[in-house]
Amino acid sequence: MNLGITLAVLSGVCTAVAYLDYNQAILSGQTKPNGATWAIWSSICLISTFSYFASSGDFWKTILPFANIVLCIGTLILSLVRGRFRKLDPTDWIALTIGIIAAIVCKITNPTYGNVLVQAAIIIGFWPTWRGLWKDPSCEKSRPWWIWTVAYGIAGTVVILRWRHQYVDLLYPWLCVVLHASVPVVGRISSNRQNI
Secondary structure, three states, X not given: OOHHHHHHHHHXXXXXXXXXXXXXXXXXXXOOOOHHHHHHHHHHHHHHHHHHHHHHOOOHHHHHHXXXXXXXXXXXXXXXXXXXXXXXXXXXXXXXXXXXXXXXXXXXXXXXXXXHHHHHHHHHHHHHHHHHHHHOHHHOOHHHHHHHHHHHHHHHHHHHHOOOXXXXXXXXHHHHHHHHHHHHHHHHHHHHXXXX
8 A cells, every 4th residue: 555545544534533532522511513514514525525526536535525524414413412503694604505506516517616616615614613712712622623634634645645736636635724723723812812
């Protein structure tokens, strides 16, 4: 097995560990996930994974996104069962609408265009979590977010190791590195702000 494939599998394992850690925190009450965010991420995850796979044409680059589908939907269900859901607000609807448009673009034009468009929906999907952290920095534990950051960094490395001169393949994993790392950073800034 070559290094790219080994790292692809490792990225999937890392994301599974992050989800297990996150879901354990939900069950213990240490994390209060925003159900609307997870509903949006579950929907967008489906669109993103299939558009990314269609765009890259590489199963190994898509290991982490495929793992995300199952695990993200599982976290959504857990959030719903634990009563951590609220109605979608306008920001949520915008992210969901962009995701649906991206799916349509994927189907009728080029999967690469759909994949690029869905990245905007992913960014907007983080907004409710950032907003929640700004109000209550204790609503999210940082450890799973750092593990996801590492998982996406590994996935980005897989893209580089399996390079086919498709620059758009870099967008999804490296954007997710920044977005996932931003959650504990926003939490820390909010915590420091409240302690002043």
